[in-house]
Amino acid sequence: xxxxxxxxxxxxxxxxxxxxxxxxxxxxxxxxxxxxxxxxxxxxxxxxxxxxxxxxxxxxxxxxxxxxxxxxxxxxxxxxxxxxxxxxxxxxxxxxxxxxxxxxxxxxxxxxxxxxxxxxxxxxxxxxxxxxxxxxxxxxxxxxxxxxxxxxxxxxxxxxxxxxxxxxxxxxxxxxxxxxxxxxxxxxxxxxxxxxxxxxxxxxxxxxxxxxxxxxxxxxxxxxxxxxxxxxxxxxxxxxxxxxxxxxxxxxxxxxxxxxxxxxxxxxxxxxxxxxxxxxxxxxxxxxxxxxxxxxxxxxxxxxxxxxxxxxxxxxxxxxxxxxxxxxxxxxxxxxxxxxxxxxxxxxxxxxxxxxxxxxxxxxxxxxxxxxxxxxxxxxxxxxxxxxxxxxxxxxxxxxxxxxxxxxxxxxxxxxxxxxxxxxxxxxxxxxxxxxxxx
Amino acid sequence: xxxxxxxxxxxxxxxxxxxxxxxxxxxxxxxxxxxxxxxxxxxxxxxxxxxxxxxxxxxxxxxxxxxxxxxxxxxxxxxxxxxxxxxxxxxxxxxxxxxxxxxxxxxxxxxxxxxxxxxxxxxxxxxxxxxxxxxxxxxxxxxxxxxxxxxxxxxxxxxxxxxxxxxxxxxxxxxxxxxxxxxxxxxxxxxxxxxxxxxxxxxxxxxxxxxxxxxxxxxxxxxxxxxxxxxxxxxxxxxxxxxxxxxxxxxxxxxxxxxxxxxxxxxxxxxxxxxxxxxxxxxxxxxxxxxxxxxxxxxxxxxxxxxxxxxxxxxxxxxxxxxxxxxxxxxxxxxxxxxxxxxxxxxxxxxxxxxxxxxxxxxxxxxxxxxxxxxxxxxxxxxxxxxxxxxxxxxxxxxxxxxxxxxxxxxxxxxxxxx
Numbered sequence: 074x075x076x077x078x079x080x081x082x083x084x085x086x087x088x089x090x091x092x093x094x095x096x097x098x099x100x101x102x103x104x105x106x107x108x109x110x111x112x113x114x115x116x117x118x119x120x121x122x123x124x125x126x127x128x129x130x131x132x133x134x135x136x137x138x139x140x141x142x143x144x145x146x147x148x149x150x151x152x153x154x155x156x157x158x159x160x161x162x163x164x165x166x167x168x169x170x171x172x173x174x175x176x177x178x179x180x181x182x183x184x185x186x187x188x189x190x191x192x193x194x195x196x197x198x199x200x201x202x203x204x205x206x207x208x209x210x211x212x213x214x215x216x217x218x219x220x221x222x223x224x225x226x227x228x229x230x231x232x233x234x235x236x237x238x239x240x241x242x243x244x245x246x247x248x249x250x251x252x253x254x255x256x257x258x259x260x261x262x263x264x265x266x267x268x269x270x271x272x273x274x275x276x277x278x279x280x281x282x283x284x285x286x287x288x289x290x291x292x293x294x295x296x297x298x299x300x301x302x303x304x305x306x307x308x309x310x311x312x313x314x315x316x317x318x319x320x321x322x323x324x325x326x327x328x329x330x331x332x333x334x335x336x337x338x339x340x341x342x343x344x345x346x347x348x349x350x351x352x353x354x355x356x357x358x359x360x361x362x363x364x365x366x367x368x369x370x371x372x373x374x375x376x377x378x379x380x381x382x383x384x385x386x387x388x389x390x391x392x393x394x395x396x397x398x399x400x401x402x403x404x405x406x407x408x409x410x411x412x413x414x415x416x417x418x419x420x421x422x423x424x425x426x427x428x429x430x431x432x433x434x435x436x437x438x439x440x441x442x443x444x445x446x447x448x449x450x451x452x453x454x455x456x457x458x459x460x461x462x463x464x465x466x467x468x469x470x471x472x473x474x475x476x477x478x479x480x481x482x483x484x485x486x487x488x489x490x491x492x493x494x495x496x497x498x499x500x501x502x503x504x505x506x507x508x509x510x511x512x
Numbered sequence: 513x514x515x516x517x518x519x520x521x522x523x524x525x526x527x528x529x530x531x532x533x534x535x536x537x538x539x540x541x542x543x544x545x546x547x548x549x550x551x552x553x554x555x556x557x558x559x560x561x562x563x564x565x566x567x568x569x570x571x572x573x574x575x576x577x578x579x580x581x582x583x584x585x586x587x588x589x590x591x592x593x594x595x596x597x598x599x600x601x602x603x604x605x606x607x608x609x610x611x612x613x614x615x616x617x618x619x620x621x622x623x624x625x626x627x628x629x630x631x632x633x634x635x636x637x638x639x640x641x642x643x644x645x646x647x648x649x650x651x652x653x654x655x656x657x658x659x660x661x662x663x664x665x666x667x668x669x670x671x672x673x674x675x676x677x678x679x680x681x682x683x684x685x686x687x688x689x690x691x692x693x694x695x696x697x698x699x700x701x702x703x704x705x706x707x708x709x710x711x712x713x714x715x716x717x718x719x720x721x722x723x724x725x726x727x728x729x730x731x732x733x734x735x736x737x738x739x740x741x742x743x744x745x746x747x748x749x750x751x752x753x754x755x756x757x758x759x760x761x762x763x764x765x766x767x768x769x770x771x772x773x774x775x776x777x778x779x780x781x782x783x784x785x786x787x788x789x790x791x792x793x794x795x796x797x798x799x800x801x802x803x804x805x806x807x808x809x810x811x812x813x814x815x816x817x818x819x820x821x822x823x824x825x826x827x828x829x830x831x832x833x834x835x836x837x838x839x840x841x842x843x844x845x846x847x848x849x850x851x852x853x854x855x856x857x858x859x860x861x862x863x864x865x866x867x868x869x870x871x872x873x874x875x876x877x878x879x880x881x882x883x884x885x886x887x888x889x890x891x892x893x894x895x896x897x898x899x900x901x902x903x904x905x906x907x908x909x910x911x912x913x914x915x916x917x918x919x920x921x922x923x924x925x926x927x928x929x930x931x
Contacts, residue, residue, distance in 0.1 A: 092830075095823045102816045126798070140634060179576045179783045188776070189576040193784040252577030297580055299677075308634070309710045313679040314582030379886035382806050385549070388883075389810065393543045393817055396535055400824035403531035407831030462805030500529065 075435065081144040082436035089408065093440065096404050096489075100444025101158055103397030104485045105451030110390040112456050112477055113463060116470035117237075117279065118379045121266040125206065126369040129270075130330050130338065132161065132345055136322050136352075136362035137307045149363055150305060151376065152274050152324040157348075162198060162290075166344045167330035169204035169339065171173040173197040174326050177301035180286070181249040182237060192233060193301065194286035195272065196293035202228070202259075203318075204331045205271060210234075212244035212259035215289060219258075223295050227255035228287040234260045250286065250391040253296055267470050268378045270369055275302030278378035279466040300325050342366050352376045380467065394484075401440070409433055413503045421503035429501040437493025438486060445485030452481050518860055528828050533868035536904050540872025541879050544900035546810040546817075548880070548892050553807040555619035557800045562689075562724035563616035564658025567608075567759045568792040569768050570616055572784040573775060574752040581676040581750045590749035591674045593779065598634075600778045604770055606763030611653040612747050613756045614646070616792070617726035618799035623648070624727070624734075625710040629689075629696060632710050635914060637653070642695050643737040644688075645727040646709075648748045649756075656758045657725075662690050664703035664720030667745040671719075678748035682714035692740035693721045709742065730799050732888065755859045794865060818907055825911035829857065833919040840919055841926025850920040851926055858909060865908035869901045876900060 086093040120126050135149035153161075158172035173195045183191045201207070202214030211234075215226045227248055234243055234257075244314050247254040265283035269276035288298070299315050302325065310321035318325070332338045342364075349362030367375060409416075416429060453473060460468040522529050575593065579586035594612060601610045624639035626633070633640045654666040667687065675681050686709070693702035706715030725741040727813050729733050759767040768791060772784045780871075833840075840853055880892040 092827055095827050099820045099823065102820065106813060106816060177574075179574055181576055181781075189781065189783045191574055191785060297582065308676070309680050309712070314580075315678060316582065317678060380802075382802060385883065385887055385889075386806070386809055389542060389546060389813055392538065392879075393813055393820075396538045396542070396817055397820055399531055399535045399538065400820050401530060403535065403824055404827045406527055406531065407828050411831060411834065452521060462809045464802045464805070495527070 074431070077437070078432045078435040081432055082439050084424070085408070085412065085436060086439065089411075092196075092404055092408055093443075094490050096401050096440050096501060097401045097443045097447055099295050099397040099404075100441065100485055100489055101447030101451055103394040104444060104448035104481055104488070105455050106390040107387075107394040108448065108452040108477065108481045108484070109455030109459060109471075110387040111480075112452075112471045112473070113459060113467065114379070114383050114387045115477075117268070117467055119267075120370065121268055122369070125331075126270075128331050128333050129204070130332050130341070130366050130370040131372045132328055132330060132341075133365040133367075133371070134345065134349060135360070136324070136358065138358060138360040138363075140307070147363070149365055150324040152305065153326045153328050155319040155326065156214070156322075158326040158328055160348065161328065164344070164348070167202040167332055167341055170328070170330035171198040171201035171204060172326050172328050173201065174290070174293075174300045175272060175302035176288070176298050178251045178286065179300060180233070180237070181252070182376050183249075189235070192285035193282060194284045194288065196288050196290045196298065198290050198503065201271070201287070201329075204329065208262040208264055210260045210262045211242045212257070214287075215258050218293060220289050223292045224335070225255050225292060226289060228259040228261060229257055230261050230283050230285040231263050232283060233285040248286075250288070251296065251298060251477065255288065268373060270373060271329055272302070272391060273373065273378055274327060274378050274488045278373075278376070278380075279464075281466045281469045284311050292322060294319070296506070308422065338366070363373060371449045380464075383463075394488070398488055401489060401492040402495055405437060405440075405493050406499060409436075409496045409500040410503075412500075416500055416503040417505040417507070420503065426501040429503075430497055433500050434493055435488060435495040437489050437497070440493075441486035441489030442482075445482040448481050449478055452477070515859075515863070516577070518856070518863065522860065522863070525832065528832070528878075529864055532825060532828055532864050533871065535821055535824055536865050536868030536908065537819050537872035537875055540869055540900045541875035541903050542817060543814050543903065544872075544876040544892060544896050545879050545883065545889075546663065548813045548896045548898060549889075550807045550810050551896070552890065553803040557803050557807075559726070560724065561726040561796075562657075562659055562722065563617060563792070564758075565792045565796065567761055567764050568658070569576035569757050569759070569764065569771075570619070570790050570792065570795065571755045571757060571771050571775070571784075572752070572788050572790070573597075573754075576781040576783065577777070578751040582678065584676075587674070587676040587679075587749045590751075591747060592674075594674075594747055594749060594753050596754065596778050597755065597775055598697070599775050601757055601771065604767055604774055606759050606767045606770075608653050608758045608760050609656045610755055610757050611649050611656040613653060613657075613754055614748050615647040615728040615754065616657075616756060617728055618730055618795055619728045620730060620799060622728035624729075624737075626709045627692070627696070627709050627716075628711070629707060631708045631713045633708060634821055642692060642740060644692055644740040644742045645729075645734075645737070647725070647743045648746045649743060650745060650747060653743070653804070656756050658758070659725055662721045664718070666720055667743075671745040673745065674745065674747040674749055677748050680710070680712075682712065683709055683716045683746070684714075685719045685741040685745065687720040689716055689725045689739055689741045690721050690723050692742065693718065696739070736841045743921075747804045767835045801891050818903070821904070822907055822911040825861065826915060827906055829861065829912050829915040833857070833915045833922075836919075837922060837926055838929075840922040841924055841929075844922065845927040853920040853922070854916050857912055857919055861908045861912040861916075862905065865905050869904055870906065873897055873901065878912060 133149040136154055137150055138155055162172050176196050177193050179189045199215045199217055199220050203436055210231055214228060226466050243257045246257050248257060268278040269280055297315055304323050304325045306323035310317040312320055336337050345364040346362050349364055352358040456471050456473045459471045579589045581587055581590055598610055623646045626643050628640045630640050650672045651667045651669045671685055702718050702721055705718055709716055727738055747796055768789050772787050876897055883889040
């Protein structure tokens, strides 16, 4: 029976090629627009570390107090000052944790003929690597003793390893960073999570350029390696220079901790509360503790990592799909009711309503498949040209993959079948007697 | 022509009418908001920065193994290195003037703070403070940037100081933008008056007012102080430095090409990569890439939306024309002229599109309110709704014309034939 309906549908579609083309075009464009925006939205709103994001937490401590409220509406600063970050590291209450700050040092290649290059990176603690499951190609991160001893070690990206050592195993070799020699202990695999969840405050979430060097936090501080990211102050530092920044209440350090279960989270929460109360008692904070401890998804949401432009585009594109569907309902209705006579004959010859449903939904399905195929092609074109209309760092994330293509086809067919429901219902209600009489 | 029979006829095919009206309403709602977004982005991109943007480029460079800017000795060495660079760039053929500067409008790298009429103001004291960005530059900046003085004077060579990047010395004189001056001194007598920068206790005297200069950031967080800039006659000494370079007309490319080799000749131990020498046109394009992109995207979506809706109107009207073939013939046989039939379908469309537009206005405002709540959109001005209404009505009339004309060509003899 299905083959028969298929044949009927194809005949009917061929009979009015203009109308058919209109429907297919509408579905194709509608689906392609929404799928293209979806591919961007999916990329920017994705979980960068899905297997662990619920265990990663970002603590915030209010070291500015209520005087900052007119600007912050009671939220603590979104980064930490040096005193709090190092105190939390010293207390070491989470399973794994790391304070980190963004650096942008110069690296001098060994060959004298090459000009120095500028790299970006982070100064982190050794626990950063196991905490974030950072993949290594060669070697590994450094240990706790390297942190406390301010060891001259470095972990470099595969890209920098390619540039400096031609991609060979460079563990044990030395790299000249800001005129100091650092021993390579690890080379990362290609690793550039998007959003850059470990420091969204400084990366703004998305950055197509990967971090190329990771140095021990205290080593970088000792080497006077200045922070490259944002520095926010509620007052001008009393002392000058980088050391003055470290002694100030200015916030510039990101912090992340791994807490594996609910009890660990509540223990850590209590610890933060106790820490802030202690600061209040010794006179540093003139206000009650005001901390936050958000897990990674909540933190990314709080920091508005997904650009609102992306969300608005998705919304508008879905609106376009909706209009295309309303359009398809109208055209299918016109098309189906034009064949009232044919329906009348079929019904008079004994076809049940279900048969009419099957026949016309088959027809709608075919339109859906055709629209889907057109939508596939347009989605490919859309994803390829998204770089024209979106910021580079975000456009680079939009990818075409099998799941997107299948989704495109599925959305097209399901949406068209849904659009076909009402016209089919109307077709099935055609009174055979009335149709036969008028002819 | 009477509307009553037309409405009575429309009742006969409710579903089609409702669908077209709904489609027009949705189209209107989306198109209004999309055009509004486009308009906003175009306004944003077109606002002048206050610079003379042609023949201007920026060099951003970093020294390798530079002395520390945290010691007086290091600051002196860094300042000497910076001055050497400035001399070399100023001597380049085709270069008109060069100024050291910490950032430029649209560069999205900024030093911001607050100025006050009172000494020792706390940052959080929003009542007394006016937020501002700082440009640290020198006496050559006026001609280099191409900014215009509204009052007072520019810095002279004797005003220019230097400081370590993270130091905070007193700033005896400053120049502010007119926007900032008007906020601090609404009477317009800012020149010669003292202000206090970043809660300082030492006054800074305003020596000049520039007509316009935008802050470096383009993010929404600077919306409150986009035009508030304070210029400080100070070279910042750090491991990196930026130089704004104005070339003579037509010499931009040649001068940009010569910049890196010239600086390497002064001192090879520095980082100068592909991004280090950038024309101002590139800086602008990069800053507004997302806005231009969003405008293009909304434009494309509007276009598709309007085409789909037009196509839908053509399709359904054609169906109705086919359905009413006989009735049209009867009307023609009874004496209706071709133009009457044409007008009938045109008026019918106007009626449907009009009612769709009424619903659409409500939906457009609803969608706008929703976007405002979720994504900090601005309120949709009435004029955009009116443009949208006009657009869908015209679209409806254009779309209906072809099937309506076909209807008007139905010969009266059809009335005598069986359907």
